[in-house]
Amino acid sequence: DAGVIQSPRHEVTEMGQEVTLRCKPISGHNSLFWYRQTMMRGLELLIYFNNNVPIDDSGMPEDRFSAKMPNASFSTLKIQPSEPRDSAVYFCASKGQGARNSPLHFGNGTRLTVT
Amino acid sequence: GESVGLHLPTLSVQEGDNSIINCAYSNSASDYFIWYKQESGKGPQFIIDIRSNMDKRQGQRVTVLLNKTVKHLSLQIAATQPGDSAVYFCAENIRGSQGNLIFGKGTKLSVKP
Numbered sequence: 001d002a003g004v005i006q007s008p009r010h011e012v013t014e015m016g017q018e019v020t021l022r023c024k025p026i027s028g029h030n031s032l033f034w035y036r037q038t039m040m041r042g043l044e045l046l047i048y049f050n051n052n053v054p055i056d057d058s059g060m061p062e063d064r065f066s067a068k069m070p071n072a073s074f075s076t077l078k079i080q081p082s083e084p085r086d087s088a089v090y091f092c093a094s095k096g097q098g099a100r101n102s103p104l105h106f107g108n109g110t111r112l113t114v115t
Numbered sequence: 116g117e118s119v120g121l122h123l124p125t126l127s128v129q130e131g132d133n134s135i136i137n138c139a140y141s142n143s144a145s146d147y148f149i150w151y152k153q154e155s156g157k158g159p160q161f162i163i164d165i166r167s168n169m170d171k172r173q174g175q176r177v178t179v180l181l182n183k184t185v186k187h188l189s190l191q192i193a194a195t196q197p198g199d200s201a202v203y204f205c206a207e208n209i210r211g212s213q214g215n216l217i218f219g220k221g222t223k224l225s226v227k228p
Contacts, residue, residue, distance in 0.1 A: 004158075033215060043159070043204065043218040056215065091158050101147040101166060101208060104216055106158030 002026075004107035006092050012113045018080040021110045024073055025094030033093040033104060034067055034077050043091070049075065082114045123202060125223045134192040136222045138205030143186065145207035149216065150179060150190045153202045159218075162190070162203075192224075200226045 005024040013019055025032050033048040047057040052069045060067070064083070069075040079086055089111050093104035128134045140148070146167040151159035165172045165179045165188075172179050178191040188205050202223050206216040 035218075042220045045215050045217070048215050093158075101164075103149050103161040103164055104159075105161065106151075108156070108158045 004092055004094050004105055006090075006107035006110050008110055009108065010111045010113075012115065013082055014115055015083055016081045017114075018078065019082045019086075019112060019114075021077040021090050021092075021112070023075045023077070023092030023107060025075070025092070026096075026105055027073065028096065029094035029105070030072065030097040031095040032069060032075050033095070034075070035091040035093065035106075037089045037091060037109070038087075046077070046090075079112075082112075084114045087112055087114050123221050123223045125225060127225045127227060128195050130195060130197060130226055130228050132195055134190075134195045134199070134224060134226075136190045136192075136203050136224065138188040138190075138219050138222075140186050140188060140205065140207045140219070142207060142209050142217075143183075144210045145217075146210040147208040148179070148181060148188050149206045149208075150177075150188075151204045151206060151218075152199075153204065153221070155201075159204060195224075195226050197226045197228055200224055 007022045031050050034046040035043050036046055037043045046059045047067045048055055049069045065079055067077045089109045091106050091109045093106045095104050149164040150162040152162050153159045163174045163177050163179050165181050170181055176193045180189045202221045204221045205219045
């Protein structure tokens with residue numbers, strides 16, 4: 001089991017640039033979650049998908065943030081334009097089908113630094 | 116490594132001692148709880164979970180206790196080892212939601228050899 005795979009592991013970009021973070025969930029999982037982690041706010045849910053459909057995006061900070069899940073094995077989180085306050089570690093997680101009460105499996109995150 | 120611990124509560128224990136990490140949750144409608152361990156530079160890793168119809172659940176060297184009356188969750192680690200050093204998060208799932216978890220702020224566990 002390869003686990004949840006995220007890329008890149010680190011991203012350094014300048015303010016105003018577009019950033020795209022990528023995630024491959026565990027094969028067979030039908031729910032996918034994007035979280036952001038900062039020292040000040042901890043782990044915050046940004047958006048999640050069930051069966052590739054966005055269910056709740058109320059955690060997305062602004063219109064600069066967008067997420068897509070074109071198929072069951074791939075999702076992207078895009079920030080355009082990026083700002084220094086977007087600097088954080090972004091995690092993707094997935095969950096298996098059928099059980100609402102089951103744990104999320106996290107990737108190792110993308111550390112984003114916006115200068 | 117990941118610097119999530121700068122403002123976190125810290126628990127320092129001696130190797131071989133037992134550790135108890137506490138968590139208060141806020142929503143009485145939460146019906147599922149999970150403990151995660153996060154090591155530097157890695158994502159949260161599942162340790163143990165418990166449903167609200169239980170008070171206690173045991174795993175290998177870990178025990179989770181749930182007190183719904185005071186909305187309190189604890190994680191007990193027996194015979195703590197240096198490899199247990201990490202940040203520990205509790206997470207809750209609110210009944211009626213679709214499985215997204217709400218995380219606590221975390222506790223940093225430091226094990227002294």
